Amino acid sequence: MRRISILGATGSVGTSTLDLVERHPDRFEVVALTAATNAIALADAARRTGAKLAVIVDETKLPELRDALAGTDCRAATGHDALLEAAAGDAEWVMAAIVGCAGLEPVMAAVEAGRTIALANKEALVTAGSLMIDAAKRTGATVLPVDSEHNAIFQCLAGNSHDGVAKLILTASGGPFRTWSKADMDVARPEQALKHPNWSMGAKISIDSATMMNKGLELIEAHHLFGLPSDRIDILVHPQSVIHSMVEYVDGSTIAQLGSPDMRIPIAHCLAWPERIETRAETLDLIKIANLSFEAPDEVRFPSLRLARAALESGKGEAIVLNAANEIAVAAFLDRKIAFGDIARIVEQAINQAESPAPQSIADVIAIDQAVRRQVGLVMPMVSA
Numbered sequence: 581m582r583r584i585s586i587l588g589a590t591g592s593v594g595t596s597t598l599d600l601v602e603r604h605p606d607r608f609e610v611v612a613l614t615a616a617t618n619a620i621a622l623a624d625a626a627r628r629t630g631a632k633l634a635v636i637v638d639e640t641k642l643p644e645l646r647d648a649l650a651g652t653d654c655r656a657a658t659g660h661d662a663l664l665e666a667a668a669g670d671a672e673w674v675m676a677a678i679v680g681c682a683g684l685e686p687v688m689a690a691v692e693a694g695r696t697i698a699l700a701n702k703e704a705l706v707t708a709g710s711l712m713i714d715a716a717k718r719t720g721a722t723v724l725p726v727d728s729e730h731n732a733i734f735q736c737l738a739g740n741s742h743d744g745v746a747k748l749i750l751t752a753s754g755g756p757f758r759t760w761s762k763a764d765m766d767v768a769r770p771e772q773a774l775k776h777p778n779w780s781m782g783a784k785i786s787i788d789s790a791t792m793m794n795k796g797l798e799l800i801e802a803h804h805l806f807g808l809p810s811d812r813i814d815i816l817v818h819p820q821s822v823i824h825s826m827v828e829y830v831d832g833s834t835i836a837q838l839g840s841p842d843m844r845i846p847i848a849h850c851l852a853w854p855e856r857i858e859t860r861a862e863t864l865d866l867i868k869i870a871n872l873s874f875e876a877p878d879e880v881r882f883p884s885l886r887l888a889r890a891a892l893e894s895g896k897g898e899a900i901v902l903n904a905a906n907e908i909a910v911a912a913f914l915d916r917k918i919a920f921g922d923i924a925r926i927v928e929q930a931i932n933q934a935e936s937p938a939p940q941s942i943a944d945v946i947a948i949d950q951a952v953r954r955q956v957g958l959v960m961p962m963v964s965a
């Protein structure tokens with residue numbers, strides 16, 4: 581029995597994780613679950629899995645959570661400490677599926693406690709990558725990549741000498757605006773940007789896929805997870821999302837991982853690692869798919885790619901600024917306060933204005949993140965006007 585916690589249990593990755601855990605009750609025991617606001621969905625998941633701790637971030641929802649858990653032996657809790665307890669308490673395996681930099685401290689609590697962390701929360705790695713990887717080395721924590729591209733690379737590296745790696749090739753679907761003109765994209769509406777051609781995901785990452793900032797964040801994520809410099813990580817647009825990423829070796833071999841676009845596949849790989857479990861995800865029908873195609877990424881229509889690569893190469897805290905400005909801009913776009921084209925402009929402006937020394941601690945990361953949020957919040961109305 582593997583004792584597990586799911587942070588962000590009510591989200592897209594969280595519910596896919598629950599789906600797998602509930603299919604394999606003989607293998608997994610759920611210790612703790614967390615959510616931001618949805619007390620009913622959280623309590624329902626806690627009842628189904630027999631979780632012992634349910635943490636709701638929105639404290640006004642605690643009474644509702646308590647009522648919904650009445651008659652169970654699951655403790656309802658709220659607050660920062662309770663969230664850290666869910667991350668670093670009794671569970672040996674932790675799914676980190678909170679969205680945004682808000683997930684950083686719980687992830688670090690699990691790393692400090694030496695747990696196995698299935699990391700979906702890419703923003704935590706983008707903002708604090710070196711600190712997190714160094715801490716994991718010190719504590720013996722294991723970080724398993726859930727993001728489908730990084731999970732693919734992890735699988736392509738297995739059993740091979742890392743010295744023989746020439747480069748990593750991150751594939752990208754290109755998102756819903758892959759073939760759109762820059763002028764059309766500039767005025768795209770949230771409902772258009774949310775329509776991902778292949779994957780069903782939470783709102784924030786769906787918008788990141790439309791701007792291709794998602795691939796920019798994944799470039800930084802790949803750098804921290806696999807230790808390769810920016811010039812040895814390529815981005816390749818592959819609209820069918822069948823090949824989830826590849827590793828090219830010095831001898832000319834390229835190894836790819838393929839699968840249907842279903843997050844249960846990489847999540848299951850992390851859940852059972854180093855074993856394999858059945859997922860009921862659709863298997864690939866390559867005859868039906870027939871064609872796999874590839875294109876170069878377009879950094880003119882998708883400036884977020886260029887901004888993310890530059891942030892990584894700066895070696896300072898620029899990735900924290902990039903991430904914070906992007907989180908704020910995406911939320912403002914979803915609230916219809918700014919245009920789609922403003923998102924990358926706001927991120928670029930924030931990078932040009934912010935002080936971003938390399939962070940020495942998680943407290944430094946949070947301080948830079950908070951300063952950028954305040955600053956971007958102030959300039960936002962002028963940009964969208």
Ligand code: NAD
Pocket residue numbers: 587588589590591592593594614615616617618637676677678679680682683700701702703726727728779780781782783784785843
């Ligand atoms: P989502 O919006 O569907 O779910 C987010 C979860 O985090 C929810 O349970 C929510 O209650 C919780 N949450 C939100 N804000 C919070 C806060 N401030 N504090 C604590 N909890 C909070 O998001 P998602 O699509 O499941 O993505 C989760 C993470 O996984 C993101 O970092 C995303 O980039 C990454 N990821 C997602 C997918 C996918 O297919 N959805 C694929 C790869 C990586």
Ligand code: MG
Pocket residue numbers: 727728729798
């Ligand atoms: Mg991904």
